[in-house]
Amino acid sequence: MTDDIKLGNFQFCPLCSAKLVVRPESLRERLTCPNCGYIYYHNPVPAAGGVILRDGRVCLVRRSIEPRKGDWTLPAGFVEYDESAEQCAVREVAEETGLSIEIAGVHGVYAGFDDPRQRVVLVLYRARETETRIPIAGDDADDVGFFAADQLPPNIAFRAHRQALRELFAHERVTL
Ligand SMILES: [Zn+2]
Structure with a gap:
Protein backbone atom coordinates (compact mmCIF):
# COMPACT_ATOMS: atom_id res chain seq x y z
CA MET A 1 0.00 0.00 0.00
CA TYR A 41 -9.44 10.58 8.35
CA HIS A 42 -9.05 8.45 5.26
CA ASN A 43 -11.65 5.76 5.94
CA PRO A 44 -13.24 3.16 3.67
CA VAL A 45 -16.74 3.91 2.44
CA PRO A 46 -19.64 1.74 3.63
CA ALA A 47 -21.72 0.00 0.99
CA ALA A 48 -24.66 -2.38 1.30
CA GLY A 49 -26.63 -4.73 -0.86
CA GLY A 50 -29.00 -7.66 -0.97
CA VAL A 51 -28.69 -11.39 -1.58
CA ILE A 52 -32.02 -12.38 -3.11
CA LEU A 53 -32.80 -15.99 -3.97
CA ARG A 54 -35.57 -17.43 -6.12
CA ASP A 55 -35.69 -21.23 -6.25
CA GLY A 56 -32.00 -21.41 -5.41
CA ARG A 57 -31.02 -18.86 -8.04
CA VAL A 58 -29.39 -15.59 -6.99
CA CYS A 59 -30.22 -12.13 -8.29
CA LEU A 60 -27.36 -10.36 -10.09
CA VAL A 61 -27.19 -7.07 -11.99
CA ARG A 62 -24.94 -6.05 -14.86
CA ARG A 63 -23.03 -2.80 -14.41
CA SER A 64 -23.76 -0.13 -17.00
CA ILE A 65 -21.02 2.22 -15.80
CA GLU A 66 -17.33 2.07 -15.00
CA PRO A 67 -15.59 0.65 -13.11
CA ARG A 68 -16.14 -2.89 -14.35
CA LYS A 69 -18.84 -1.90 -16.84
CA GLY A 70 -20.50 -5.00 -18.30
CA ASP A 71 -19.59 -7.19 -15.33
CA TRP A 72 -22.10 -8.63 -12.90
CA THR A 73 -22.51 -8.03 -9.17
CA LEU A 74 -25.02 -8.51 -6.43
CA PRO A 75 -27.25 -5.42 -6.28
CA ALA A 76 -25.45 -3.02 -3.92
CA GLY A 77 -24.26 0.55 -3.59
CA PHE A 78 -22.84 3.19 -1.31
CA VAL A 79 -24.60 4.16 1.92
CA GLU A 80 -25.91 7.72 1.84
CA TYR A 81 -25.22 9.98 4.83
CA ASP A 82 -28.85 9.96 6.03
CA GLU A 83 -29.61 6.24 5.82
CA SER A 84 -28.71 3.01 7.60
CA ALA A 85 -26.96 0.14 5.85
CA GLU A 86 -30.28 -1.77 5.84
CA GLN A 87 -32.10 1.16 4.24
CA CYS A 88 -29.31 1.44 1.69
CA ALA A 89 -29.64 -2.25 0.74
CA VAL A 90 -33.42 -1.95 0.31
CA ARG A 91 -33.01 1.23 -1.77
CA GLU A 92 -30.19 -0.09 -3.96
CA VAL A 93 -32.10 -3.31 -4.69
CA ALA A 94 -35.18 -1.26 -5.66
CA GLU A 95 -33.15 1.07 -7.88
CA GLU A 96 -31.11 -1.60 -9.66
CA THR A 97 -33.67 -4.43 -9.91
CA GLY A 98 -37.13 -2.96 -9.33
CA LEU A 99 -37.64 -5.59 -6.61
CA SER A 100 -39.12 -4.87 -3.20
CA ILE A 101 -37.30 -6.57 -0.32
CA GLU A 102 -37.13 -6.76 3.42
CA ILE A 103 -33.97 -7.62 5.33
CA ALA A 104 -33.86 -11.20 6.66
CA GLY A 105 -30.36 -11.22 8.15
CA VAL A 106 -26.71 -10.59 7.44
CA HIS A 107 -25.10 -12.69 4.73
CA GLY A 108 -21.62 -11.31 5.36
CA VAL A 109 -19.40 -8.26 5.73
CA TYR A 110 -16.55 -7.85 3.27
CA ALA A 111 -13.50 -5.65 2.74
CA GLY A 112 -13.43 -4.23 -0.77
CA PHE A 113 -9.83 -3.52 -1.75
CA ASP A 114 -10.18 -3.76 -5.53
CA ASP A 115 -12.60 -0.92 -6.28
CA PRO A 116 -10.44 1.75 -7.94
CA ARG A 117 -12.65 4.54 -6.60
CA GLN A 118 -12.12 3.83 -2.91
CA ARG A 119 -11.75 1.20 -0.24
CA VAL A 120 -15.12 -0.23 0.74
CA VAL A 121 -16.74 -2.04 3.67
CA LEU A 122 -19.55 -4.02 2.03
CA VAL A 123 -22.46 -5.34 4.11
CA LEU A 124 -24.54 -7.89 2.24
CA TYR A 125 -27.93 -8.81 3.68
CA ARG A 126 -30.06 -11.87 3.09
CA ALA A 127 -33.24 -10.43 1.65
CA ARG A 128 -36.82 -11.61 1.22
CA GLU A 129 -39.01 -10.30 -1.56
CA THR A 130 -42.12 -8.65 -0.13
CA GLU A 131 -44.07 -9.18 -3.36
CA THR A 132 -43.40 -11.01 -6.59
CA ARG A 133 -42.30 -8.57 -9.24
CA ILE A 134 -40.65 -8.89 -12.62
CA PRO A 135 -37.08 -7.61 -12.16
CA ILE A 136 -36.29 -4.50 -14.19
CA ALA A 137 -32.74 -3.17 -14.42
CA GLY A 138 -32.32 0.47 -13.48
CA ASP A 139 -29.97 3.14 -12.16
CA ASP A 140 -26.42 1.96 -12.90
CA ALA A 141 -27.52 -1.54 -13.97
CA ASP A 142 -28.57 -2.40 -17.53
CA ASP A 143 -29.53 -6.05 -17.03
CA VAL A 144 -30.78 -8.17 -14.16
CA GLY A 145 -31.36 -11.88 -13.77
CA PHE A 146 -31.51 -14.86 -11.45
CA PHE A 147 -28.66 -17.34 -11.78
CA ALA A 148 -28.17 -20.89 -10.51
CA ALA A 149 -24.83 -21.83 -8.98
CA ASP A 150 -23.75 -23.63 -12.15
CA GLN A 151 -24.90 -20.79 -14.43
CA LEU A 152 -23.19 -17.80 -12.82
CA PRO A 153 -21.66 -15.34 -15.29
CA PRO A 154 -17.86 -15.74 -15.46
CA ASN A 155 -17.34 -11.98 -15.16
CA ILE A 156 -18.32 -11.16 -11.58
CA ALA A 157 -16.93 -7.76 -10.59
CA PHE A 158 -15.08 -7.25 -7.31
CA ARG A 159 -13.53 -9.86 -5.03
CA ALA A 160 -16.05 -9.20 -2.23
CA HIS A 161 -18.94 -10.18 -4.51
CA ARG A 162 -17.13 -13.31 -5.74
CA GLN A 163 -16.42 -14.31 -2.14
CA ALA A 164 -20.05 -13.70 -1.14
CA LEU A 165 -21.26 -15.90 -4.00
CA ARG A 166 -18.77 -18.65 -3.15
CA GLU A 167 -20.08 -18.59 0.43
CA LEU A 168 -23.70 -18.51 -0.74
CA PHE A 169 -23.14 -21.57 -2.91
CA ALA A 170 -20.61 -23.22 -0.58
CA HIS A 171 -22.15 -26.65 -1.11
CA GLU A 172 -22.07 -26.40 -4.90
CA ARG A 173 -18.36 -25.72 -5.20
CA VAL A 174 -18.60 -22.76 -7.53
CA THR A 175 -15.28 -21.43 -8.76
CA LEU A 176 -15.13 -17.68 -9.19
ZN1 LIG B 1 -7.90 24.18 7.43
Whole structure:
Protein backbone atom coordinates (compact mmCIF):
# COMPACT_ATOMS: atom_id res chain seq x y z
CA MET A 1 0.00 0.00 0.00
CA THR A 2 1.49 3.33 -0.99
CA ASP A 3 1.36 6.40 1.25
CA ASP A 4 -1.08 8.06 -1.15
CA ILE A 5 -3.57 5.24 -0.65
CA LYS A 6 -3.13 5.24 3.13
CA LEU A 7 -3.35 9.03 3.51
CA GLY A 8 -5.64 10.06 0.66
CA ASN A 9 -4.44 12.33 -2.09
CA PHE A 10 -6.06 15.61 -1.11
CA GLN A 11 -3.82 18.66 -1.16
CA PHE A 12 -5.89 21.40 0.42
CA CYS A 13 -8.01 21.75 3.56
CA PRO A 14 -11.74 21.48 2.70
CA LEU A 15 -12.54 23.99 5.47
CA CYS A 16 -9.98 26.76 5.00
CA SER A 17 -8.09 25.83 1.78
CA ALA A 18 -4.64 25.86 3.43
CA LYS A 19 -2.18 23.23 2.15
CA LEU A 20 -2.50 19.99 4.11
CA VAL A 21 0.58 18.43 5.70
CA VAL A 22 1.32 14.91 6.89
CA ARG A 23 1.47 14.67 10.69
CA PRO A 24 1.34 11.84 13.22
CA GLU A 25 -2.18 11.65 14.67
CA SER A 26 -3.88 8.82 16.58
CA LEU A 27 -0.97 6.43 16.08
CA ARG A 28 -0.67 6.92 12.34
CA GLU A 29 0.17 9.63 9.88
CA ARG A 30 -2.72 11.67 8.53
CA LEU A 31 -3.24 14.70 6.34
CA THR A 32 -3.84 17.62 8.71
CA CYS A 33 -4.35 21.34 8.29
CA PRO A 34 -1.66 23.51 9.93
CA ASN A 35 -4.01 26.51 9.79
CA CYS A 36 -7.31 25.34 11.32
CA GLY A 37 -6.45 21.94 12.76
CA TYR A 38 -8.69 19.90 10.45
CA ILE A 39 -7.67 16.23 10.32
CA TYR A 40 -8.53 14.14 7.29
CA TYR A 41 -9.44 10.58 8.35
CA HIS A 42 -9.05 8.45 5.26
CA ASN A 43 -11.65 5.76 5.94
CA PRO A 44 -13.24 3.16 3.67
CA VAL A 45 -16.74 3.91 2.44
CA PRO A 46 -19.64 1.74 3.63
CA ALA A 47 -21.72 0.00 0.99
CA ALA A 48 -24.66 -2.38 1.30
CA GLY A 49 -26.63 -4.73 -0.86
CA GLY A 50 -29.00 -7.66 -0.97
CA VAL A 51 -28.69 -11.39 -1.58
CA ILE A 52 -32.02 -12.38 -3.11
CA LEU A 53 -32.80 -15.99 -3.97
CA ARG A 54 -35.57 -17.43 -6.12
CA ASP A 55 -35.69 -21.23 -6.25
CA GLY A 56 -32.00 -21.41 -5.41
CA ARG A 57 -31.02 -18.86 -8.04
CA VAL A 58 -29.39 -15.59 -6.99
CA CYS A 59 -30.22 -12.13 -8.29
CA LEU A 60 -27.36 -10.36 -10.09
CA VAL A 61 -27.19 -7.07 -11.99
CA ARG A 62 -24.94 -6.05 -14.86
CA ARG A 63 -23.03 -2.80 -14.41
CA SER A 64 -23.76 -0.13 -17.00
CA ILE A 65 -21.02 2.22 -15.80
CA GLU A 66 -17.33 2.07 -15.00
CA PRO A 67 -15.59 0.65 -13.11
CA ARG A 68 -16.14 -2.89 -14.35
CA LYS A 69 -18.84 -1.90 -16.84
CA GLY A 70 -20.50 -5.00 -18.30
CA ASP A 71 -19.59 -7.19 -15.33
CA TRP A 72 -22.10 -8.63 -12.90
CA THR A 73 -22.51 -8.03 -9.17
CA LEU A 74 -25.02 -8.51 -6.43
CA PRO A 75 -27.25 -5.42 -6.28
CA ALA A 76 -25.45 -3.02 -3.92
CA GLY A 77 -24.26 0.55 -3.59
CA PHE A 78 -22.84 3.19 -1.31
CA VAL A 79 -24.60 4.16 1.92
CA GLU A 80 -25.91 7.72 1.84
CA TYR A 81 -25.22 9.98 4.83
CA ASP A 82 -28.85 9.96 6.03
CA GLU A 83 -29.61 6.24 5.82
CA SER A 84 -28.71 3.01 7.60
CA ALA A 85 -26.96 0.14 5.85
CA GLU A 86 -30.28 -1.77 5.84
CA GLN A 87 -32.10 1.16 4.24
CA CYS A 88 -29.31 1.44 1.69
CA ALA A 89 -29.64 -2.25 0.74
CA VAL A 90 -33.42 -1.95 0.31
CA ARG A 91 -33.01 1.23 -1.77
CA GLU A 92 -30.19 -0.09 -3.96
CA VAL A 93 -32.10 -3.31 -4.69
CA ALA A 94 -35.18 -1.26 -5.66
CA GLU A 95 -33.15 1.07 -7.88
CA GLU A 96 -31.11 -1.60 -9.66
CA THR A 97 -33.67 -4.43 -9.91
CA GLY A 98 -37.13 -2.96 -9.33
CA LEU A 99 -37.64 -5.59 -6.61
CA SER A 100 -39.12 -4.87 -3.20
CA ILE A 101 -37.30 -6.57 -0.32
CA GLU A 102 -37.13 -6.76 3.42
CA ILE A 103 -33.97 -7.62 5.33
CA ALA A 104 -33.86 -11.20 6.66
CA GLY A 105 -30.36 -11.22 8.15
CA VAL A 106 -26.71 -10.59 7.44
CA HIS A 107 -25.10 -12.69 4.73
CA GLY A 108 -21.62 -11.31 5.36
CA VAL A 109 -19.40 -8.26 5.73
CA TYR A 110 -16.55 -7.85 3.27
CA ALA A 111 -13.50 -5.65 2.74
CA GLY A 112 -13.43 -4.23 -0.77
CA PHE A 113 -9.83 -3.52 -1.75
CA ASP A 114 -10.18 -3.76 -5.53
CA ASP A 115 -12.60 -0.92 -6.28
CA PRO A 116 -10.44 1.75 -7.94
CA ARG A 117 -12.65 4.54 -6.60
CA GLN A 118 -12.12 3.83 -2.91
CA ARG A 119 -11.75 1.20 -0.24
CA VAL A 120 -15.12 -0.23 0.74
CA VAL A 121 -16.74 -2.04 3.67
CA LEU A 122 -19.55 -4.02 2.03
CA VAL A 123 -22.46 -5.34 4.11
CA LEU A 124 -24.54 -7.89 2.24
CA TYR A 125 -27.93 -8.81 3.68
CA ARG A 126 -30.06 -11.87 3.09
CA ALA A 127 -33.24 -10.43 1.65
CA ARG A 128 -36.82 -11.61 1.22
CA GLU A 129 -39.01 -10.30 -1.56
CA THR A 130 -42.12 -8.65 -0.13
CA GLU A 131 -44.07 -9.18 -3.36
CA THR A 132 -43.40 -11.01 -6.59
CA ARG A 133 -42.30 -8.57 -9.24
CA ILE A 134 -40.65 -8.89 -12.62
CA PRO A 135 -37.08 -7.61 -12.16
CA ILE A 136 -36.29 -4.50 -14.19
CA ALA A 137 -32.74 -3.17 -14.42
CA GLY A 138 -32.32 0.47 -13.48
CA ASP A 139 -29.97 3.14 -12.16
CA ASP A 140 -26.42 1.96 -12.90
CA ALA A 141 -27.52 -1.54 -13.97
CA ASP A 142 -28.57 -2.40 -17.53
CA ASP A 143 -29.53 -6.05 -17.03
CA VAL A 144 -30.78 -8.17 -14.16
CA GLY A 145 -31.36 -11.88 -13.77
CA PHE A 146 -31.51 -14.86 -11.45
CA PHE A 147 -28.66 -17.34 -11.78
CA ALA A 148 -28.17 -20.89 -10.51
CA ALA A 149 -24.83 -21.83 -8.98
CA ASP A 150 -23.75 -23.63 -12.15
CA GLN A 151 -24.90 -20.79 -14.43
CA LEU A 152 -23.19 -17.80 -12.82
CA PRO A 153 -21.66 -15.34 -15.29
CA PRO A 154 -17.86 -15.74 -15.46
CA ASN A 155 -17.34 -11.98 -15.16
CA ILE A 156 -18.32 -11.16 -11.58
CA ALA A 157 -16.93 -7.76 -10.59
CA PHE A 158 -15.08 -7.25 -7.31
CA ARG A 159 -13.53 -9.86 -5.03
CA ALA A 160 -16.05 -9.20 -2.23
CA HIS A 161 -18.94 -10.18 -4.51
CA ARG A 162 -17.13 -13.31 -5.74
CA GLN A 163 -16.42 -14.31 -2.14
CA ALA A 164 -20.05 -13.70 -1.14
CA LEU A 165 -21.26 -15.90 -4.00
CA ARG A 166 -18.77 -18.65 -3.15
CA GLU A 167 -20.08 -18.59 0.43
CA LEU A 168 -23.70 -18.51 -0.74
CA PHE A 169 -23.14 -21.57 -2.91
CA ALA A 170 -20.61 -23.22 -0.58
CA HIS A 171 -22.15 -26.65 -1.11
CA GLU A 172 -22.07 -26.40 -4.90
CA ARG A 173 -18.36 -25.72 -5.20
CA VAL A 174 -18.60 -22.76 -7.53
CA THR A 175 -15.28 -21.43 -8.76
CA LEU A 176 -15.13 -17.68 -9.19
ZN1 LIG B 1 -7.90 24.18 7.43
